[in-house]
Amino acid sequence: MVLDPAETKEMVARYPERRSVVLPLLWRAQERIGYISDEAIGEVAAAAGVPASEVSSVVTFYTMFRREKPPARRLQVCRSLSCAMAGADELVAALREMPGCGEKFSVETVECLAACDRAIAGIYNEGLVGPLNLAGSAKLVRDGGAAGAAAPAGSSGAGAPLEGGGRP
Amino acid sequence: MITLTIDGKTVSVEPGTLLVEAARAAGRDIPVYCYHPKLAPAGACRMCLVEIEKMPKLQTACTTPVSEGMAVHTTTARVKEAQHGVLELLLINHPLDCPICDKGGECDLQDFTLRYGPPSSRFLDGKIHRKKALDCPPFLVIDEERCILCQRCVRYEDEILHERNIVLIERGSHMTIGTEGRDDYGGYYSGNNTELCPVGALTSRPYRFKSRPWDLKMTPTICTQCSLHCNVRADVRHGDLMRLMIHDNPQVDGGWLCDRGRYAIGDAKAAERLSHPLVRGGEVSWDIALAEVQNALEAGPVAGLGGGRLTNEAAAAFKQICGTVDWRVGRQTYARVPGVAEATPSDLSEADVIVLVDTCPMEEAPILDLRIRHHKRVIDVGPVPGMRVGPAERVVCAPDGVAEALRGLDLSAAKHPVVVWNGRGELVEAIRALGAPVLMVHEVANARGAHDAGLETEGDILAACAEGKIHTLWLAGANPLRSYPADVRAALEKVPVLIVSDLYPTEVTELATIVLPVAGPFERAGTFTNLGGLTQTAAAVVAPRGLSDERIFQRLRPAAQPAKDLPARRSFQGGNLLVRPHLWSGGGNTRFDRTLEAARTALATVRVHPSQGLAAGTHVMINDVHEAVVAVDPGLHPAVVVVPDRTFAGLGADARLRAVVPA
Amino acid sequence: MIMRLLTDGIGEVDLRDIGTYRARGGYRAVENALRRMSPKEVADEVSAANLRGRGGAGFPAGRKWSFLPGDGRPRYLCVNGDESEPGSFNNRMLVEDNPHLLVEGVICSSYAIGCSFAVIYLRGEFYEGAAIMGRALEQAAEAGYVGEHILGSDYSLRIVVHRGAGAYICGEESALLESIEGKRGHPRVKPPFPAVAGLYASPTVVNTVETLCCVPSIVNNGGAWFAGIGSPKSPGTKICSISGHVRRPGNYELVMGTPLRELVEEHAGGIRDGHRLKMILPAGASSAAMTPDQLDTPLDFDAMAAAGSLLGSAGLIVCDETTCAVKVALLGESFYAHESCGKCTPCREGTKWVEKVLARLEGGQGRPEDVDLLKSLVGEIGGGKCLCPLGDFAVTYLGSALKLFEDEFVAHAHGRTCSERLQARPTASVATGEVLSA
Known part of the structure; x- marks a missing residue:
């Protein structure tokens, strides 16, 4: 049993139609065990009232759902325009040269994270990070936790005074 | 009616008609891949782009309904350029393995490329390779490279079947079709995918590498695997039946076939088929065999069992020859409910409530189920769920509690209720009380025809055999040792002369005095009456192995002494x-x-x-x-x-x- | 000109706390709407405000709402928070830093259209945004702004946060609805439009985060007041996200019609030292490039369109002269090829083909005929041939770049590369350490 039946029931009840609970329950399963297992797919399908093959199909559509357990430390680096212009490809290449890449930690590329003001932006496990540099990112994937150069992105209130209307 | 012009030709069509259909009415062909008249428009392949005056962009004819005064152009330079473009894009990753593709000669990608395509490709960047010849048991073969992702199959699985055996996997240029999370197909209706597929991405294992379409002689006929009698097109190559294809009859099949109907066509080539008449185990000529039969018909009380698999003509002849005949050799007792209106398959589509009476249409007449599983209100009564796919109000009862459960139903609010029943058990009174038309689902293909031909007796022929009251028993396409609800071997052994006419050696041909090999389905012509009372003609499309049942009966004289005074029919209710x-x-x-x-x-x-x-x-x-x-x-x-x-x-x-x- | 309508207080106080938000006048619009206005009056004010959709198309929200048929089916409001266009990051700021403004906008708008179930769809990568939004909804419910009988009225509203899971296409409104229904994010055939058959085939309004965040101030101050701000045909403010080779990338809320030059040169601090502007992609990767001679274009929907590009969601990517126009095309096309849902042929097959050709060009493997091939493929994919706008988006920049910077494409097509241009770091960006010398 991957999902908590009581919680599943409560989540189903949030929506006017049952099958809307597919994505929320897949997220819940991934939060609980780190990935979407076959068992999880069966449970989601049963809760949402759709065939398991349909849930599997949905899982393959969305890039954030994983069918395998990821390493403990997982850095996803944005490779879209502003971050690429800031050297994302080189950063990723350098990190992938590090020993332990693929086993102890993973470095993946993702498309735009809507954090172009922090290029190079990334997601470390489940938190937005950036601007990333090599030293900080290397420390992050090697040792985990928030590193100096890879400041976790949080509220803009933590930043410098606003120049105009928004986030510096 | 809406009037519009297509390539200058004026045409009037019903409001809501899609341009692609209006063009057909105007005699113009608009090429389509994703569009299929039985599926909701998807607008996916973009092959049907047309130019409409006063609209700046090209529009898809498969998603655009007609409007008054619309002026549509299907052959302008812009349209041709768009058609070139789509075909060029569809072909960039296509393997072009047409020489070994089963679809060759009836492939829309070939045909449209010929008619609308660019003369050559500018693509030089390396095709994406994917899985080919992927077995999807029991019958499908998937070729991911040939797939043009028109999504007809996945829409059919969703909209028609509600099953989703084939789904889309991944997305964008990685997208493929397949069975996700399992290797086999998992349903009863896979073969329709091979006809929906406009290319060679979904083909069938049984037809693989068998023929080219231009070698096939195509004859319309009907399937007699169940009592629905779906219309089919039998494709024969050099005398061999190669495949069955959909031959849409909206009143019967709605343009779909089940996999048993489509693929169970091997009788004509089966090695086990009975080849010669046998008398007491010895091969004899037809003349000798029929003389023995005639003697037996005149030697004492005669009865016939079976007839539900015969043509209407053969059934009538069977009755004429044996006198006392009953088609009921299985669990079904009733072919009609006396005094109640008979419903047709089309009535299911009109019904507001469908009541399944201890009947599972998916197993008993699979294509009928496609009209039921969509239905908004189905009441499913009985100890076993009759509704296997789709929602139903389930009324669970014990095996002997069905009549009582039916008495608990109130259909008075329903405007067009339809009751579906397979004629098993003593439920006639309870069903009649529902006051709704009944659609019978039969255990054997032509039960309805046999019933009409009078192949029913008051009493129990097998019980009479057990009591030694029958001298000659003729089993015509019937094997009570497998179908009768009790062990009747002793009864059959007690009959002095047992005649069996069938296609294959079975448990009863072993006991038989005389065995007559008969022509199988697709080997004999005649009419059949389906579960809705519709009589249709089956064609003989391949040479017969053995005589047809009808021909055999024609060569005989009626029995001298049809069996009389039979014991009462037994009831087989009770037990779990x-x-x-x-x-x-x-x-x-x-x-x-x-x-x-x-x-x-x-x-x-x-x-x-x-x-x-x-x-x-x-x-x-x-x-x-x-x-x-x-x-x-x-x-x-x-x-x-x-x-x-x-x-x-x-x-x-x-x-x-x-x-x-x-x- | 800066005008902080939606961003007021961000960076100064913690607006995620409902107490702080209310102390600054928050939730007054809910009280005004529910206590003093009929739903129609709220909708009328939004119509009078001429509030145009901030998601990109600029369609007036009031008109969108007016399309809902009154046939007794339930109505739904879906908030498009799937912000994924490369270069755009203003919705994330609103969600993370001013969540109650969005909740307030959703309540007022739901009330106006007669909806009792609203969905805030946030892209999956907004882990923190989803948590913040969830907490804001809890606070709003505790304060009686969400739930049964809001503020003692007859009006009840349920709001759920629904997370995407990594699919740009879900920003397309019908794909977003599919995603809320638990399906793959494939755009639907239109018509029917969501207003007629949207979520669960019921009448549905889909508005983007920033659009709905404008509603509370319209309710409080009146549509006429809003309509008087900025460009007459594109009133209000627009939060512009600017990134790339500028000194101060970030979000700047400007009065509609503010010249592009003011944003780039004043607020974003101009191009990094020692470099000069080459081009701007004003609506992210999907927009036609604009050149330095167009810097005086006012930032509003119509002026940007007249200039041959679009305002879109105002995610401006600024490139200096070191930027290779071919590489930018490749990065953009890789994005669209990755994000193509696969439903329709030109987008699925075409974006991948264009990406392959551009990768070859960029990698020095170009062929002379590639430039004409690319021009032709822009036509095969673009011009409204695809099911949804993604196909057009995927070739808009490319089409513009093939005109503006054809010489660069020709040079690449003859085997020359200039990838070194992109490896120069913008100095305004935080130092990237060893990568610089890598």
Whole structure:
């Protein structure tokens, strides 16, 4: 049993139609065990009232759902325009040269994270990070936790005074 | 009516008509891949872009409804350029393996490229390679490279089947079709995908590398695997039946076929077929055999069993020859409900409430189920769920509680209720009380025709055999040792002369005095009457092996002494072991069909309620004789055990189940 | 000109706390709407405000709402928070830093259209945004702004946060609805439009985060007041996200019609030292490039369209002269090829083909005929031939770049590369350490 039946029931009840609970329950399963297992797919399908093959199909559509357990430390680096212009490809290449890449930690590329003001932006496990540099990112994937150069992105209130209307 | 012009030609069509259909009415062909008249428009392939005056962009003809005064152009330079573009894009990753593709010659990608395509490709960047010849048992073969992702199959699975055996996997340029999370197809209707597929991405294992379409002689006929009689097109190459194709009859099949109907066509080539008449085990000529038959017909009381698989003409002749005949050699007792209106398949589409009376259309007449599983209100009454796909209001009752459960239904608010029943058990009064038209689903293909031909008796012929009252018993396409709800071997052994006319050597041909090999389906012409009372003609498309039943009866004189004063019919109600139709085990001789072996499991499945405490996959012995494997079905009445029909000979209602440790 | 209508207080106080938000006048619009206005009056004010959709198309929200048929079916409001266009990051700021403004906008708008179930769809990568939004909804419910009988009225509203899971296409409104229904995010055939058959085939309004965040101030101050701000045909403010080779990338809320030059040169601090502007992609990767001679274009929907590009969601990517126009095309096309849902042929097959050709060009493997091939493929994919706008988006920049910077494409097509241009770091960006010398 991957999902908590009581919680599943409560989540189903949030929506006017049952099958809307597919994505929320897949997220819940991934939060609980780190990935979407076959068992999880069966449970989601049963809760949402759709065939398991349909849930599997949905899982393959969305890039954030994983069918395998990821390493403990997982850095996803944005490779879209502003971050690429800031050297994302080189950063990723350098990190992938590090020993332990693929086993102890993973470095993946993702498309735009809507954090172009922090290029190079990334997601470390489940938190937005950036601007990333090599030293900080290397420390992050090697040792985990928030590193100096890879400041976790949080509220803009933590930043410098606003120049105009928004986030510096 | 809406009037518009297409390429200058004026055409009037119903409001809501899509441009692609309006163009057909105007005699213009607009090429389509994703569009299919039985599926909701998808606008996916972009092959049908047309130019509409006053609209700046090209529009898809498959998604655009007509409007008054619309001026549509299908052959302008812009349209041609767009068609070039789509075809060039569809072909960049296509393997171009047309020489070995089963679809060659009837492929829309070939045909449209010829008519609308660019002369050459500018693509030089390396094709994406994907899985080819991927087996999708029992019958499908998937070629991911040939797939143009028109999504007809996945839409069919969703909109028509509600099953989703084939789904989209991944997205963008990585997208493919396939069975996700399993290797096999998992349903009864896979073959329609091979016809929906406009290219060679979904082909069938049985037809693989068999023929080119231009070598095929195509003849419309009907399928007689079940009592629905779906219309088919029989494709014959050099005298051999190669395949069956959809031949849409909206009143009957709605343009779909089930896999048993489509693939169980091996009789004409089957090695096991009876080849010569046999008298007491010895091969004889037809003249000698028929002379022996004539003698037997004149030697004492005569009765016939079967006839539900014969043509209407042969059934009438059977009745004429034997006098006392009953088509009912299985569990079905009624072919009609006296005094109640008969419903047709089309009525299901109009109905506001459908009541399934202890009947599972998916197993008994699969294409009929496609009209039911969509339905917004189905009341499913009985100890075994009749509705396998789609929502239903389930009324669970004990095997002997169906009549009472029906009495609890109130259909007075329904405007067009339809009752679906398979004629088993003593439910006529309870069904009549519902006051709704009844659609019968029959155990054998032409039960309705046999009923009309008068092939029913008051009494019980097999009981008469057991009492020694019958001298000559003729089994015409009937095998009570597999279909009758009790062991009747002793009764058959007591008959002085047993005549069996059939296609294959069976348990009863072993007991027979005289065996007559008869022509099989697709080998003989005649009419059949379906479950809705519609009489249609079956064509002979291949040479017969043996005489047709009708021809045999024509060469005989009627029996001198038809059996009389038969004992009363027995009732087989009671007991918790229920023998229920199952697609792969039904259909008379389909157990001899090699093609269907792919769909059958080594061991039959028995279904039990979870409260029985047997885990799914457990092996069990039935009556300490038959081994089977357990499936758990929470929809069952807790006490019942369901076994497939025609799988275990002579299984009575008192059968016992015992769990065993698998070897 | 800076005008902080939606961003007021961000960076100064913690607006995620409902107490702080209310102390600054928050939730007054809910009280005004529910206590003093009929739903129609709220909708009328939004119509009068001429509030145009901030998601990109600029369609007036009031008109969108007016399309809902009154046939007794339930109505739904879906908030498009799937912000994924490369270069755009203003919705994330609103969700993370001013969540109650969005909740307030959703309540007022739901009330106006007669909806009792609203969905805030946030892209899956907004882990923190989803948590913040969830907490804001809890606070709003505790304060009686969400739930049964809001503020003692007859009006009840349920709001759920629904997370995407990594699919740009779900920003397309019909794909977003599919995603809320638990399906793959494939755009639907239109018509029917969501207003007629949207979520669960019921009448549905889909508005983007920033659009709905404008509603509370319209309710409080009146539509006429809003309509008087900025460009007459594109009134209000727009939060512009600016990134790339500028000194101060970030979000700047400007009065509609503010010249592009003011944003780039004043607020974003101009191009990094020692470099000069080459081009701007004003609506992220999907927009036609604009050149330095167009810097005086006012930032509003119509002026940007007249200039041959679009305002879109105002995610401006600024490139200096070191930027290779071919590489930018490749990065953009890789994005669209990755994000193509696969439903329709030109987008699925075409974006991948264009990506392959551009990768070859960029990698020095170009062929002379590639430039014409690319021009032709822009036509095969673009011009409204695809099911949804993604196909057009995927070739808009490319089409513009093939005109503006054809010489660069020709040079690449003859085997020359200039990838070194992109490896120069913008100095305004935080130092990237060793990568610089890598």
